[in-house]
Amino acid sequence: MSADPEKNEELPEDEAEQQEAGPEAAAEAEAAAEPGEADPVEALAAENAELKDRLMRALAEVENVRRRADKERQDAAKFGPSGLAKELLAVADNLGRALQSVTDEDREASASVKNLVVGVEMIEKQFVDAFERFHIKRIDPLGEKFSYEKHQAISEATDTGQPAGTIVQVLQPGYMMHERLLRPAMVVVAKGDSDAVPPEGHASIDTTA
Numbered sequence: 001m002s003a004d005p006e007k008n009e010e011l012p013e014d015e016a017e018q019q020e021a022g023p024e025a026a027a028e029a030e031a032a033a034e035p036g037e038a039d040p041v042e043a044l045a046a047e048n049a050e051l052k053d054r055l056m057r058a059l060a061e062v063e064n065v066r067r068r069a070d071k072e073r074q075d076a077a078k079f080g081p082s083g084l085a086k087e088l089l090a091v092a093d094n095l096g097r098a099l100q101s102v103t104d105e106d107r108e109a110s111a112s113v114k115n116l117v118v119g120v121e122m123i124e125k126q127f128v129d130a131f132e133r134f135h136i137k138r139i140d141p142l143g144e145k146f147s148y149e150k151h152q153a154i155s156e157a158t159d160t161g162q163p164a165g166t167i168v169q170v171l172q173p174g175y176m177m178h179e180r181l182l183r184p185a186m187v188v189v190a191k192g193d194s195d196a197v198p199p200e201g202h203a204s205i206d207t208t209a
Helices: 013-021 023-033 040-079 082-100 104-109 111-133
Strands: 136-139 151-157 167-172 174-177 180-183 185-190
Touching (some): 104 111, 151 167
Parallel strands (some): 151 185
Antiparallel strands (some): 136 174, 174 180
16 A cells, blocks of 8 residues: 655645644744734833933922922012012102201201201111111112113203213112112213213113103
């Protein structure tokens, strides 16, 4: 009886190995060979990086909020009395005007006037001391160069003998509280010769304020 030639044919090596390994190994090999499947380790690493980025952004935002809150708290402590201080500036101005209205002759002519002036001077000094305790500083810029940051030009004066931009008269003093301007000083500024060149860094004065 002759042997079946199909049974005598040898199987290829790959198929023979798959048959020997069994169906489970073949399934794993097919799954590994399928394209487009994401590596779970890489997916977890990407997700971890994204979560870390979100966490860092959230921490940065919390830090920014904390810093803003700290600054607002510091500003409230420093500039909290600024509203009351602005109201008291008018009182200080009136005390100064009252003292300026009394001449030396008036003081010497009447003892009652002299005593009244002394009392007003004491009150004015109390105002100055109270302002200093709250870091309120008076701006009296006579003879200084005009600055838009601290001064308000009311007019310009000619034939003053001063360089252009020099403050030749202070109509009303200004006040600073810490580094913040409470009120600009109202001043008159030297105009100077129209043909003269302003000094370096000097800007023309706006007299419409």
